[in-house]
Amino acid sequence: MLTTVQINALKPREKPYKVADEKGLYLLVSPSGSYLWRVKFRFHGIEKKMALGRYPDVSLKEARKKCDEAREQLSGGQDPLAVRLQAKVEAELAARTTFRVVADEFIEKMEREAKAPATLKKARWFRDLLDPSIGHRPIADITAHELLQSLKRLERKGHHESAIRLRSFSGRIFRYAVATLRAQHNPADILRGALTTPKVKHHAALLDPVKVGELLRAIDGYGGKIETRIALQLAPHVYLRPGELRKGVKRRSKGTPDRRRRGTPFSDNMM
Structure with missing residues (x-):
């Protein structure tokens, strides 16, 4: 087994060479002076090698830990290289999926x-x-x-x-x-309930007959689009919300005539 002292004493040679540790873990020393951790293993009878990082960025202790993790994956029937590739793809996908x-x-x-x-x-x-x-x-x-x-x-x-x-x-x-x-x-x-719920402010109902009359006359005198004026004039008679009234007119204009009440733009259940 290697020690940190032994690793620090290693010198580059003209050709790359390996220094073994245990369980397939070894250090590859390159002529340029790089010290690269590798682990060798067999998966379904095929020999494979996996990089574990550069020394001293990855210490001897960390390299052994990564080697043990790869061995655990092997014992579970997984290819450590495939697991790493999948993790890399998922990380890249997650980074792009904002x-x-x-x-x-x-x-x-x-x-x-x-x-x-x-x-x-x-x-x-x-x-x-x-x-x-x-x-x-x-x-x-x-x-x-x-x-x-x-x-x-x-x-x-x-x-x-x-x-x-x-x-x-x-x-x-x-x-x-x-x-x-x-x-x-x-x-x-x-976060349900984490935000301040504003107090609902209800608008006063229009109950004064005089005010109601003023509203109806104002509607009759509306000078905008004729479709809007007709919708406003219909609203007091059918008691529909604005969205329901708009959709009712739209559906009536695109659909077939109402056979139950010819000449009426709404079906009975909307009256």
């Missing part, structure tokens, strides 16, 4: 699913808010603490509702990363 890359891919998926332009615009806005802090980070390495810091920066500006929505958006990105095997966990889930 939060920004996965977020862009998720938004492209939303586009293919024909999400509303307003929804896509808001998603891109959320992505850009997170980009300076975690956009460049491998998504598998992002911790709940990192994400919380990003959300707290927005919260400290008084944007409590936006911070909550941003946590929800990031959670969708992390869930997508988990589903596509590029992350192991969703740190946004851990």
Whole structure:
């Protein structure tokens, strides 16, 4: 077995030569003066060699530890070289799979699913808010603490509702990363309840008949697009949310006539 004193006493020669330690571990001394750790092993009867680093960057003790790890992999039926290559590929892939890359891919998926332009615009806005802090980070390495810091920066500006929505958006990105095997966990889930919940401010209902009349007359006098005016005039009669009213008109304009109530732009269940 080698000792550190013996290694330090080695001198380069005209040709490379090996100095054995144990369990297939040896030191390759090159003519240039490099001292390179190597381990020799057989996998399925084929002799292979694997580099373990340069001495003294990798000490004798560290080289023996790496050698033992390779031997453990062999005993478990694994090729240490293949294991190392796989780990290298995964590390390179993880480094390229940043939060920004996965977020862009998720938004492209939303586009293919024909999400509303307003929804896509808001998603891109959320992505850009997170980009300076975690956009460049491998998504598998992002911790709940990192994400919380990003959300707290927005919260400290008084944007409590936006911070909550941003946590929800990031959670969708992390869930997508988990589903596509590029992350192991969703740190946004851990942060439920970590942000300040803003007090909901309800708008007062319009109950005064005089005020209601003023509103209806204002609607009749609306000078914008005729489609908007008609929708506003319909709203008090059908009691639909703006989005439902818009979709109802859109569906009616593209679909077939309603056979139950000809001449009526909505089906009975929307009345």
